[in-house]
Amino acid sequence: MTVSSLRSAVIATLLAVTGSASAQDAKFEFHGFVGGSVYTEDGAFNTNGGSAAWVVTGEPTTDAGVFGGDVRQTRLNFSLTGPQIFEGATPRGFAEIDFFGGNSPGGFGDISIYPRLRVAYAELKLAKTNTMVRAGQDHDLVLGIVLPQTVGHVAFPLSYQAGTIGWRRPGLAVYQTVPVANMKLELAASIGRSGWSGATAAEERLGVASGLPSFQGRAKLQGKTFEAFVAGHFSRIDVSGQGVGGSSTELDTTAVTAGAKVTYMGATLAGAGYFGKNLGPLAGNLLQWQPTAALTGPNGPVDINEVGGWAQAGYNITPQISAWLLAGFANPDDQDLADATLTRGRNVTTSGMLRYQAKGYSAGLEYTMFRTSYLGAADPLKANQLMLSGMYFF
Numbered sequence: 264m265t266v267s268s269l270r271s272a273v274i275a276t277l278l279a280v281t282g283s284a285s286a287q288d289a290k291f292e293f294h295g296f297v298g299g300s301v302y303t304e305d306g307a308f309n310t311n312g313g314s315a316a317w318v319v320t321g322e323p324t325t326d327a328g329v330f331g332g333d334v335r336q337t338r339l340n341f342s343l344t345g346p347q348i349f350e351g352a353t354p355r356g357f358a359e360i361d362f363f364g365g366n367s368p369g370g371f372g373d374i375s376i377y378p379r380l381r382v383a384y385a386e387l388k389l390a391k392t393n394t395m396v397r398a399g400q401d402h403d404l405v406l407g408i409v410l411p412q413t414v415g416h417v418a419f420p421l422s423y424q425a426g427t428i429g430w431r432r433p434g435l436a437v438y439q440t441v442p443v444a445n446m447k448l449e450l451a452a453s454i455g456r457s458g459w460s461g462a463t464a465a466e467e468r469l470g471v472a473s474g475l476p477s478f479q480g481r482a483k484l485q486g487k488t489f490e491a492f493v494a495g496h497f498s499r500i501d502v503s504g505q506g507v508g509g510s511s512t513e514l515d516t517t518a519v520t521a522g523a524k525v526t527y528m529g530a531t532l533a534g535a536g537y538f539g540k541n542l543g544p545l546a547g548n549l550l551q552w553q554p555t556a557a558l559t560g561p562n563g564p565v566d567i568n569e570v571g572g573w574a575q576a577g578y579n580i581t582p583q584i585s586a587w588l589l590a591g592f593a594n595p596d597d598q599d600l601a602d603a604t605l606t607r608g609r610n611v612t613t614s615g616m617l618r619y620q621a622k623g624y625s626a627g628l629e630y631t632m633f634r635t636s637y638l639g640a641a642d643p644l645k646a647n648q649l650m651l652s653g654m655y656f657f
């Protein structure tokens with residue numbers, strides 16, 4: 264089935280359900296990017312490496328180098344907009360997948376990879392008041408959308424575990440746009456599922472067991488060559504879990520983050536930073552979660568404080584060729600980690616990229632150094648990665 268015939272079939276179904284008389288009342292869009300990378304790297308990572316490399320977990324002393332290929336960051340999204348309802352309000356449904364869902368079982372599972380749901384929401388845009396409401400799974404407001412440029416690490420940006428916090432969650436968000444001179448100010452607030460993770464199904468539900476949603480807010484200012492944001496997050500977990508009598512012990516996740524990007528005469532400077540505590544639900548604390556023994560021990564759960572930030576500079580050598588440098592870090596407090604019986608102490612990521620980009624096609628050569636420190640170790644674990652990628656964005 265071609266994209267055109269798929270669009271016609273979707274719109275025909277919509278018209279039949281809504282009783283709308285014209286296909287012009289609905290708009291179907293299919294976007295995303297497709298491509299792949301080849302890479303060589305000399306360390307072990309918390310993930311499968313490649314496009315998902317973030318934190319170093321091993322440093323082989325012999326036979327260290329591997330050569331791999333990766334298509335997992337290929338991403339597809341679908342949306343259907345309209346017809347208008349409520350005297351001018353425009354509804355929209357949006358869903359997006361990539362292929363970081365893991366390998367399928369059996370032989371050749373690494374080339375028969377599972378899809379992963381990223382975002383899926385229903386949106387209602389009120390043009391008269393510049394208000395938009397989203398219900399479903401979306402990016403955290405604290406993510407801020409200011410992310411480093413890359414070709415081979417779009418789905419898992421290199422600033423994660425090195426200066427960026429925020430993930431995705433189901434919830435409800437409201438966005439209000441306010442014109443400011445020649446710029447646009449967006450104010451947003453959301454409530455969502457209070458996230459947590461762990462080794463068991465019960466630990467996975469510690470966030471929802473608190474009986475409270477997560478709360479997030481963000482202000483973002485956008486102009487022609489400038490954008491900046493500041494955002495905050497609060498959520499709580501109940502370490503005793505649902506259905507356990509007696510008093511509950513609570514652990515709060517709080518965070519403040521801010522970032523900006525400026526472009527001028529072919530040059531770009533972007534960056535973001537954050538501080539907070541217990542940032543596992545926001546993809547912080549270097550992907551570590553306090554074990555049950557620490558959460559429920561005699562001293563109760565431990566607050567793990569953390570700071571981080573990243574910066575990237577780029578320059579267009581020609582209209583198609585650009586060069587980029589990136590540096591970022593994440594630094595949980597060492598004493599807090601030790602009290603929580605965690606060991607991963609600091610992560611530093613630096614990267615350089617040479618990119619060719621023309622219309623929808625991008626090719627990039629990226630060299631990245633990862634340095635992850637562990638409590639009690641004299642030197643950090645080190646890994647280096649060289650990646651060549653080609654992607655088509657549509």
